[in-house]
Each structure stands twice: as C-alpha cells, then as structure tokens.
Amino acid sequence: MKNSEQxxxxxxxxxxxxxxxxxxxxxxxxxxxxxxxxxxxxxxQFVLMMSAFGAIAAIMHSTFADGVPRPRGFILADxxxxxxxxxxxxxxxxxxYVRRASPWNHGPGSQS
Numbered sequence: 001m002k003n004s005e006q007x008x009x010x011x012x013x014x015x016x017x018x019x020x021x022x023x024x025x026x027x028x029x030x031x032x033x034x035x036x037x038x039x040x041x042x043x044x045q046f047v048l049m050m051s052a053f054g055a056i057a058a059i060m061h062s063t064f065a066d067g068v069p070r071p072r073g074f075i076l077a078d079x080x081x082x083x084x085x086x087x088x089x090x091x092x093x094x095x096x097y098v099r100r101a102s103p104w105n106h107g108p109g110s111q112s
Contacts, residue, residue, distance in 0.1 A: 016046060045089060052086035055079035 020043070026033040058064050058079055062072045070078075 045086075045093060048082075048086040048089050051082045055082040 023033070054065055055075075056079075059072060059075050062075060063069045064075065
C-alpha cells in the first residue's frame with residue numbers, strides 16, 4: 001500500500017471512531033437517539049463492506065492480505081462469503097428502509 005493510501009485509510013478510521021463516539025454520547029444523554037436506524041445498522045455494514053472490499057482486492061491481485069499468493073479462483077472461492085454477505089446485507093437494509101418509508105406500508109398483515 002502506498003503511503004498516501006495509508007494516510008487516506010487513517011482518516012476513514014478516524015471518521016468512524018468520531019462518528020461512533022458522537023453516537024455513543026448522544027445515546028447517553030438522549031434515549032430517543034436509540035431509535036435511529038443508522039446507529040443499529042451502520043457499524044455492521046461498515047465492517048461487512050471493509051471485509052468485502054479487502055476480499056475483492058485480494059481476488060483482483062491474486063494475493064491474500066498477508067501477501068500469500070494464490071490462484072485467483074482459489075481466492076474467489078475462499079473470499080466469496082465476505083462479498084456475498086456484504087451484498088445481501090446491503091440489499092436487506094435497503095429493503096427495510098424502502099418498506100418503512102413506503103406510504104402504502106400499514107404494517108404486517110395489513111389488507112388496506
């Protein structure tokens with residue numbers, strides 16, 4: 001990884017840390033903040049996406065993160081669960097948000 005790329009990753013980590021500190025402090029002083037969907041889903045999504053991006057990079061470079069070279073197909077078979085988990089988790093979050101935001105959604109089992 002180039003030095004400039006390492007620096008960029010550092011800022012993203014600091015952003016995530018700061019965001020979670022703000023969320024944590026908000027939850028201490030305002031219990032209603034616990035109803036924010038992002039507080040529940042973003043940490044999971046962040047970890048899954050970072051894992052998926054690392055897996056995709058490993059597949060593209062035919063090298064695991066620790067530098068061990070392997071055939072691209074081998075890494076694809078090994079790392080596909082991380083990529084698929086991130087993709088399906090993203091789809092589930094979007095579906096949940098769309099259902100919640102839909103003006104036609106009146107709750108489960110609603111006929112109207």
